Amino acid sequence: MLKDIVLAEGSGFCFGVKRAIDIAFDVAKKHKDGVFTLGPIIHNPQVVEKLKDLGVYPIDDIYGQNIKTLIIRAHGIPKEKFEEIKKLGIEVIDATCPFVKKAQNLAEKLASEGYQVLIIGDKEHPEVKGIFSYAGEKAVVISSDEFPILNKKIGIIQQTTQPMSKVKEIVSKIVNSHNEFEEIRIFNTLCNFTSRRLETTEKVAKQVDVMIVVGGKNSANTTQLAKLCKSIGVKTYHIEDAQEIDKEWVESAKKIGITAGASTPQWIIDEVIDKIKKFTN
Ligand code: SF4
Known part of the structure; x- marks a missing residue:
């Protein structure tokens, strides 16, 4: 049976997350060691892993590490922490979303x-x-x-x-x-990006049999998208990547909707679409 796959407009990286990621990859290119982010730079484990491969590590505390450069994540950090870090003479790169x-x-x-x-x-x-x-x-x-x-x-x-x-x-x-x-x-x-994504997700969720919500399980905005879809009454699955998709979820659906949180990279969305196509063709 031929399936329709509808992707909610504006799915994936928002402006602030894209900016933080670009900053982190740029810093990774220029600095060879001692680069950390305080907490994960964004709520997406796959992106955090990619950055680790390039030498940018998330840490929970500024003590006990040889930190040369610290990137502040898109969500920002408390003022006291900012001041504490500066006092330690660490180079701070602020990727807090505007x-x-x-x-x-x-x-x-x-x-x-x-x-x-x-x-x-x-x-x-x-x-x-x-x-x-x-x-x-x-x-x-x-x-x-x-x-x-x-x-x-x-x-x-x-x-x-x-x-x-x-x-x-x-x-x-x-x-x-x-x-x-x-x-x-x-x-x-x-933030307009969030309300816009909620609107486009709602529009898609109302016209499909199954919604696949892609994004970190620890991402508040992705969880909010999944909650919205469930409240509409559509069968909803919240996944972090394509590997989690079960054939049974999609094989009997005529129309499948996809949406993704602000910290979900395009390559993960593409993999999800490919997997659904594979299961349904
Ligand atoms: S969702 Fe958060 S990080 Fe993204 S643009 Fe809006 S405020 Fe910034």
Whole structure:
């Protein structure tokens, strides 16, 4: 049976991830040893392995290693860590995504102007930990309109990958059901790449029998894509690479959709498409 394979538009590397990877490969060419990234440069194990082959290693801690050059990943790192690294005299190459940088800068500015900073997001996510470190003592990471009120002036920003619908819901509750604030400032720090990919994925998921979501199992935005597809009711499989595809998933489907997270390289997407074609032709 001939199958239709539909790839969601904008699948794969986003601008910030591509930029971080390009920087890392460039550094690997110029520096022969002592190059590390603090945490994996992006949430994709295959890319991290490729970089290891070129001498760029991920580390969890800056101590106990002979670090000459340290690349800061796309998600950014906490301010205190940045300062600690600089004090050690390590060459820092900052590949923090400009959208994340914008959220960090806004957090710092709002805090310095006396606002209690509210960050809508997942407090365990590295990007949020980084933004939070710039947001002053009264900052709170929130996922609803309930939070400790420590100031009459609040500034609201978001983790770049939060869904717009969730942000709108929380912001509208804060604005409409709290009257204790003198001033509320709201900034949009969401990343268009993420919302665009969610839109194109939804469009594809609504017209296929099976969705294959490609990307690191530890990637928040890939997990979000898989969750979205499942919520639409389409049979969804989240895989990291082509090897994981089971023939049974695709052989009886008439139309198969594919989407991929922001840290999934094009070569992995191509391998997935080839494997599906092999199983279904
Ligand atoms: S998803 Fe957006 S914010 Fe995150 S790295 Fe990519 S471009 Fe930057």
